[in-house]
Amino acid sequence: MCGIVGYIGEKDAYPIILKGLKRLEYRGYDSAGVAIYNGNEIEVCKTQGKVSTLEEKAAREISRVGTFGIGHTRWATHGEPNDINSHPHVSNNGELVIIHNGIIENYGSLKTELKKRGYTFYSDTDTEVLVNLIEDVQKNEGVKLGKAVQIALNQVVGAYAIAVIDKKKPNEIVVAKLGSPLAIGIGENEYFIASDASPFIEYTNKSIYLEDGEMGIIRLGREVRLRKIIDDKPIVPYVQELQLNLEQIEKGGFDHFMIKEIYEQPEVIIDTYRGRLLAKEGIVRLGGLEDHIEKFLNAQRIIIVACGTSWHAGLVAEYIFEELSRIPVEVEYASEFRYRNPIITEKDVVIAISQSGETADTLAAIKLAKSKGALVFGVCNVVGSSISRESHAGSYTHAGPEIGVASTKAFTTQITVLTMIGLRLAQAKGTISKSEFMRCLSELEMIPEKVEIALKTEDKIKEIAAVFMNAKNFLYLGRGYNFPVALEGALKLKEISYIHAEGYPAAEMKHGPIALIDEQMPVVVIAVESEHYDKVVSNIQEIKARKGKIIAVVSEGDTTVGEMADYVMEVPKTPEVLTPLVTTIPLQLLAYHIAVMLGRNVDQPRNLAKSVTVE
Numbered sequence: 108m109c110g111i112v113g114y115i116g117e118k119d120a121y122p123i124i125l126k127g128l129k130r131l132e133y134r135g136y137d138s139a140g141v142a143i144y145n146g147n148e149i150e151v152c153k154t155q156g157k158v159s160t161l162e163e164k165a166a167r168e169i170s171r172v173g174t175f176g177i178g179h180t181r182w183a184t185h186g187e188p189n190d191i192n193s194h195p196h197v198s199n200n201g202e203l204v205i206i207h208n209g210i211i212e213n214y215g216s217l218k219t220e221l222k223k224r225g226y227t228f229y230s231d232t233d234t235e236v237l238v239n240l241i242e243d244v245q246k247n248e249g250v251k252l253g254k255a256v257q258i259a260l261n262q263v264v265g266a267y268a269i270a271v272i273d274k275k276k277p278n279e280i281v282v283a284k285l286g287s288p289l290a291i292g293i294g295e296n297e298y299f300i301a302s303d304a305s306p307f308i309e310y311t312n313k314s315i316y317l318e319d320g321e322m323g324i325i326r327l328g329r330e331v332r333l334r335k336i337i338d339d340k341p342i343v344p345y346v347q348e349l350q351l352n353l354e355q356i357e358k359g360g361f362d363h364f365m366i367k368e369i370y371e372q373p374e375v376i377i378d379t380y381r382g383r384l385l386a387k388e389g390i391v392r393l394g395g396l397e398d399h400i401e402k403f404l405n406a407q408r409i410i411i412v413a414c415g416t417s418w419h420a421g422l423v424a425e426y427i428f429e430e431l432s433r434i435p436v437e438v439e440y441a442s443e444f445r446y447r448n449p450i451i452t453e454k455d456v457v458i459a460i461s462q463s464g465e466t467a468d469t470l471a472a473i474k475l476a477k478s479k480g481a482l483v484f485g486v487c488n489v490v491g492s493s494i495s496r497e498s499h500a501g502s503y504t505h506a507g508p509e510i511g512v513a514s515t516k517a518f519t520t521q522i523t524v525l526t527m528i529g530l531r532l533a534q535a536k537g538t539i540s541k542s543e544f545m546r547c548l549s550e551l552e553m554i555p556e557k558v559e560i561a562l563k564t565e566d567k568i569k570e571i572a573a574v575f576m577n578a579k580n581f582l583y584l585g586r587g588y589n590f591p592v593a594l595e596g597a598l599k600l601k602e603i604s605y606i607h608a609e610g611y612p613a614a615e616m617k618h619g620p621i622a623l624i625d626e627q628m629p630v631v632v633i634a635v636e637s638e639h640y641d642k643v644v645s646n647i648q649e650i651k652a653r654k655g656k657i658i659a660v661v662s663e664g665d666t667t668v669g670e671m672a673d674y675v676m677e678v679p680k681t682p683e684v685l686t687p688l689v690t691t692i693p694l695q696l697l698a699y700h701i702a703v704m705l706g707r708n709v710d711q712p713r714n715l716a717k718s719v720t721v722e
C-alpha cells in the first residue's frame with residue numbers, strides 16, 4: 108500500500124498535496140515525494156522517511172511554486188526505503204513523472220527489454236520500469252501521453268493505481284487503476300486525485316472512483332474522460348456525492364482500523380501470493396527462498412522465533428512444515444530463545460516472523476542465531492525493517508500498514524507466506540504427491556473468497572458477542588492446526604476487551620482448565636472438519652456435561668456440532684492444512700465486537716504497543 112495525491116487547478120498545488128500525503132500516511136510512511144510544475148519545469152523532491160521529513164527537505168530544495176503536481180507516500184514493496192527508490196520516478200528523457208501504488212509483477216522482464224534498448228535504471232523499483240516503458244511507447248509510436256500509458260499498461264501484469272504527468276503537457280494528469288484504489292475529486296475549475304477522498308474532502312464532495320481496468324485523462328477546462336484500458340472503450344463517469352467525514356474516510360468508512368484491517372484480509376492475502384502462487388501451472392515460488400532452498404532441504408531442523416501473534420503464526424507453520432515437508436520444527440518465544448543459551452549450528456535454519464520487523468527480542472534472537480552460523484530467514488511485513496535487513500534472506504508479507512494494535516491481517520498474511528514455504532519445501536523434497544500439491548495450490552488460491560464468506564457472518568457473531576460481553580473468563584480450544592488459532596483467538600479477546608481468556612489444546616483441557624467450567628463459562632471450540640473432528644466432538648461433550656456454554660466454529664453445513672453447541676459460527680469447508688486462514692476470521696470478529704460493546708479503545712488498547720522495541 109502507498110498513498111498517491113495529485114492536483115491541477117488554480118490554487119498552489121504543493122500545500123494541498125503535502126496535506127493530502129499526511130492524511131494518507133496510514134497507507135505507508137517509509138518515504139515520500141512530490142513533483143510540482145513551476146511553470147517551466149517539473150521540480151521533484153523525494154526522501155526516505157515520513158511526509159514531515161519531505162516537508163523539511165522540500166523547503167530547502169525546491170521552489171514549491173505551481174498549480175500542478177503529484178505526490179506519494181510509500182510503503183515499500185520493491186526496493187528498500189531510501190531516497191532513490193522513493194516516488195515520484197522520472198523517465199530517462201526527464202519528461203514523464205509517475206507515482207504508483209501497487210506491484211508490477213513482470214517488471215523484471217520489462218526491465219531487461221528496456222535495458223537492451225538503452226534505458227538506464229537508477230532505482231530498484233518496478234515503478235521506474237513502468238515510466239520508462241511509457242516513454243518508450245511514446246517515442247516508438249508517436250502517441251500522446253494517454254495513449255502511451257494505455258499501450259504500456261496492456262503489457263503490464265500486476266496491480267496499480269498510477270498518475271503520470273508530462274512536462275510538455277502541464278495541464279493534464281493521466282490516471283489508471285487495477286487492484287489499487289484511485290479517486291478523482293472534482294472542484295470548481297480544479298481536479299484532485301488521491302488513493303481515497305481524504306486529501307480533497309475539504310475542497311469538494313464530488314468524486315469519481317475509478318473501477319479496475321479503467322483509466323482517466325484529467326485535463327483542466329474540460330470534463331474527465333474515462334476509458335477501458337484493455338480496449339479503449341469510453342466510459343461515462345459516475346460522479347458520487349460523498350457523505351463521509353475525514354476520519355471515516357481514512358478508516359475506509361469503518362469505525363476502527365482493526366475492523367477495516369479484518370475486512371482487508373481477502374485483498375491482502377491475494378497481494379501476498381500474487382506472482383508467487385500460480386495454481387494452474389503448479390508453481391509456488393518465493394524469490395528469497397529459492398536462493399537458499401538447498402539449505403532448507405538439508406536443514407537438520409527449522410527453528411522459528413517470534414513474539415505475540417507472530418509466534419502463533421509460527422506455531423501454525425510448525426504443523427504445516429512437519430506435515431508437508433517432514434522437516435523437524437521448533438517454535439520459540441524470541442525472548443526465551445535469546446536468553447537460554449540455545450543449541451544452534453550451521454545446519455539449522457532460523458525463521459524470524461515479525462509484522463513490524465522491529466521487535467527487540469526477535470531481532471536479538473536472530474543476531475544470536477547468525478553468530479552461531481545458522482541461516483536466518485525473515486518473514487516481515489515492513490520492507491526495509493531491522494529484522495528484514497538483519498536476515499540473510501526472506502519473504503515479505505504484503506499486508507500493507509497495520510494500524511490497529513491487535514494484529515489481524517498480518518497474521519493471515521504470515522500464514523499465507525508460511526504455507527507457500529511449506530508447500531514449496533514439500534514439493535522440492537518429494538514429500539507431497541503431485542495431486543495433493545496441485546490441490547493445495549488451488550485451494551490456497553481460493554482462500555480469499557472463503558475469507559470473504561466467513562466475513563459475511565459478522566451479524567450473527569455480533570449477536571453472540573452481545574450474549575457474552577459480560578463474561579469474566581473465556582476458554583478457547585482447538586486441536587492440530589487450530590490449536591494455535593485458539594491461542595490467537597484468546598489473545599485477541601484479552602488484548603482489546605480486557606476479558607481474561609485462555610487458549611488450550613482441546614484434549615489438554617482435561618488436565619486443568621476443565622475445573623473452571625460451569626454454566627458461566629463460555630468455551631469457544633474450533634470444530635471444523637478435520638482428521639480429529641470426532642475427538643473434538645468428545646471434548647465438546649465433556650464441556651456440555653459440566654454445563655459450559657459452547658460457541659463452536661464449524662464447517663458450513665455441519666449438523667453434529669451444530670446440535671450440541673449453544674452457538675455456531677460457520678466457515679467454508681477447506682482442506683485441514685489451510686483451515687487456520689478461515690477459522691481465525693470469526694474469532695477476530697468476536698473479539699472486536701465484544702470490545703466495541705464494552706466501549707474499549709479497540710485500536711489502541713491500554714498498556715499495549717504496536718511495535719515492542721524494548722526487551
Ligand code: G6P
Pocket residue numbers: 414415416417460461462463464465466469512513514715716717718719
Ligand atoms: C506486540 C503487538 C502484537 C505483535 C507483537 C509482535 O505485542 O501488540 O500485535 O504480535 O508485538 O510484533 P511483531 O511486529 O514482531 O510481529
